[in-house]
Amino acid sequence: MSINDELAARFLAASRMLELLGEDHFRVNALARAARAIESLPADAADLAKDRKALTAVPGIGAKSADKITEFIATGAIAEFDEIKARVPPGLLDLMELPGLGPKTVAVFWNQAGVTSLDDLKRIIDDGSILSLPRMGAKSVEKIRQAIAFGQSASHRTALGLALPLAEHIAARLAKVRGVTRTAFAGSARRAKDTVGDLDILAASSDPDAVTRAFLDLPQVLQVLQSGPGKSSVRLALDTASSRWGRGSSESTAAIQCDLRIVPPDRFGAALMYFTGSKEHNVRLRERARAAGLTLNEYGLFHAPADEASKPDWSRKDPIAAHTEHEVFKALGLPDIPPEIREDAGELDLAEAPRLLELGDIRAELHAHTTASDGRLDIESLAARAKERGFHTIAVTDHSRSSPQAGGLSPERLLQHIEDIRKAAERVPGITILAGSEVDILADGSLDYDDSLLEQLDVVVASPHAALSQDEDAATIRLLAAVRHPLVHILGHPTGRLINRRKGLEPRLREILDAAAENHVALEINAHWMRLDLRDIHARQAMNAGCLLAVDCDVHEPEDFDNLRFGVATARRGWVSKDRCVNAWAAPKLHEWLASKRPHRPH
Ligand SMILES: [Zn+2]
Ligand SMILES: [Zn+2]
CATH class of the missing domain: 3.30.460.10 (Beta Polymerase, domain 2)
Incomplete structure (x- = not known):
């Protein structure tokens, strides 16, 4: 762990603990913001801290945070954070890690039912007393029960990454x-x-x-x-x-x-x-x-x-x-x-060895974030990294407005961002830089931007981020709407699962796949090893249904490009061939497919 990562982790943990303790929102948010700022620092925090002015000039890092950073570099600890930690029962830190349980909910368990451990939580579930707590209905309790069971069964296997x-x-x-x-x-x-x-x-x-x-x-x-x-x-x-x-x-x-x-x-x-x-x-x-x-x-x-x-x-x-x-x-x-x-x-x-997708076949990255939302690279450095890897195309797809925690762009900011991408494209020759967006698929299946705005984007990745415990019907309706939307190219991490953490949506996949095949929408295999979503067996079903697939790194930081191998391996497990993976297509074929969903635009 780099010193920046370590610092960011401590700030984030402190922010969550303060939220659990019911402290003032301003402090909670300031620490979370500082954590993000530290994570995105362009240089080692230990070097930056030598120049206090430079440190406090970083947006998100105020005088108090700067003091804490200096203290950590000098002593390896932050006294104030240690005091906060001493006020929180250790068992509650684990509870906050359970899928779906954040500081707010855990605070209610603690303050109103005296829960300080996983065993306590199981007890109030089993005796039913959890139902007397605010916002705890049969449905939400069932979700927590599943999260506990999932957390316990999942922990026996280790993520491939x-x-x-x-x-x-x-x-x-x-x-x-x-x-x-x-x-x-x-x-x-x-x-x-x-x-x-x-x-x-x-x-x-x-x-x-x-x-x-x-x-x-x-x-x-x-x-x-x-x-x-x-x-x-x-x-x-x-x-x-x-x-x-x-x-x-x-x-x-x-x-x-x-x-x-x-x-x-x-x-x-x-x-x-x-x-x-x-x-x-x-x-x-x-x-x-x-x-x-x-x-x-x-x-x-x-x-x-x-x-x-x-x-x-x-x-x-x-x-x-x-x-x-x-x-x-x-x-x-x-x-x-x-x-x-x-x-x-x-x-x-098989009569002969199948020609499955290979790492070297991938020539384009179609899902990447920049500093405009929650990525660490600016447009030009992102494009330069993609070029280094021999890619002919990189799509800039920052988050949309309904993901404020990920720095999602308002329509006004997106318009400005499109302009910035076009300018960057002129400055970085030798690679096509596409203006795109990772647009939230809202719970009802509508998209997070108007069509008139989507129309201006070269590539639209539509992804579910919130409401990931919807039932089968709601999830199916939601994803079908996105796949049938004429301006969508790629369905991003279709289920939203996180390995060992979150089950994600469980739609009637067959219907989604048939609609995707019919509408020439590519299903993403998100290559991050915590996602691998579509998973292997679903990728195979997508192949059998005649779908296109996209293997994308969902780049947030430079190292994320290295996850491509996990995405390609998952594609291979799904028998995905080179000709069906849009990232493996030559530039003219890829660009033609993207343009086919922008019929009203001159090109
Ligand atoms: Zn996403
Ligand atoms: Zn993304």
């Missing part, structure tokens, strides 16, 4: 150990599922002791669960500070189990296949082998033993294929099946 970098890091690190000839990670991380249960690492080595020792000595190890010659298991610390949504709740320490298996080099492919899974895929593969008179297991593909009861030691028998996955697939009469689609969902019927 946290698990995958750790798996890669460990595989790369062990590859450098003496005697190691090959390493890989397997399991659901390799299949790029949106959440991962535990990590599986494989290593081929002539010196198993050395690689085991290196594994147990990893700095992330919290606890050794088991260690033997062929297999070791540990619990590893996860770095949860790297998410926009993680800030402010960074005090909880997260961990994930990680297994290391040491396998013979000549059996590496069979082991990798076996531990990559999925289980269902493996079952089907073994059936296929058996039908051909063969046996498949983690040691290789073998001629089946004549005697079923003989139970041979497979590690000593000569395999037909085992060295690489390719050899095993080939011996089974199969093409190379990409790990992302090994789910027993039709992949074993």
Whole structure:
């Protein structure tokens, strides 16, 4: 965590605690505003703080905030925040993290029912006394009950965005150990599922002791669960500070189990296949082998033993294929099946390997925020970053007016912003900069700007942000209206889910997909690893319904471009092909599609 992030997290947490304590709104808002300002500082706060004038010149940072920043840099603490924290029961900090429970609601539980922990909250739900509290009806209580259950079930699996970098890091690190000839990670991380249960690492080595020792000595190890010659298991610390949504709740320490298996080099492919899974895929593969008179297991593909009861030691028998996955697939009469689609969902019927979307296919980003709303980059630096990545097009899509917490633009500000984007486009050659907006889809399905204004935008991403616990009917009507709107190009993060945090909308998807296909509206796969929305199975349904898809990073800060890999992996899990992903189209085709929804505009 950078010092800016750490400071911002403390300001935000203090603001939430003050709100919980029922303190004056002005102070609550001032701290929240300062948190945002600190997050967007162009330089390290420690450097800025050397010049008090420069610090207080930053909009959102007043004299008091500047004092606190200086204090934190000098002492590593902020006394006033520590005093605030001492006034709040620690259990309430966790309660505020539950989806749908903010400081205001938690304050009511605390002040009027004496709730100071999750157990207290469960108790007043179970005995029904919660219903006597203000604004607590059967419906809202049911929502809280679900949030608690969801929070508990969700916490067992780790988001891909946290698990995958750790798996890669460990595989790369062990590859450098003496005697190691090959390493890989397997399991659901390799299949790029949106959440991962535990990590599986494989290593081929002539010196198993050395690689085991290196594994147990990893700095992330919290606890050794088991260690033997062929297999070791540990619990590893996860770095949860790297998410926009993680800030402010960074005090909880997260961990994930990680297994290391040491396998013979000549059996590496069979082991990798076996531990990559999925289980269902493996079952089907073994059936296929058996039908051909063969046996498949983690040691290789073998001629089946004549005697079923003989139970041979497979590690000593000569395999037909085992060295690489390719050899095993080939011996089974199969093409190379990409790990992302090994789910027993039709992949074993493929006659040849499918050409799925690849990271290098993406040439355009169509969903990005700037400092005009809640992004960290200005228009020109955003465009420069997109150009560096080899993109031919970048769309600037700041928030609309109904998202004031995200700095949404009034119609007047949007008009000015369009002008600013056009000017920036002249200053940054070599990339097309489009003027767009991420327009809120309001609860009833109407859009947040008038058509006359939308008409002036090159690209409209319509997204749901509020009212995300609507019932199925309301959600379906809402999203259908957006998809049928003639000026909309992309349905942004269609359900609004946040992994392990919020379930999001559950519309009748089939109806949305059919309407999207008919109206040539692209469904977004939001690449942020907390979203991955559409999720894999919905992306597959969208493909089958004939829809266009958009894989977008929803850029708020420069690092967000790096999330593209998670979006592409999710698209691959949904069998998305290059030709159906608008971000992979060449510029003329993309621009023609965008213009097709602006028939009255000369171009
Ligand atoms: Zn959004
Ligand atoms: Zn966005």
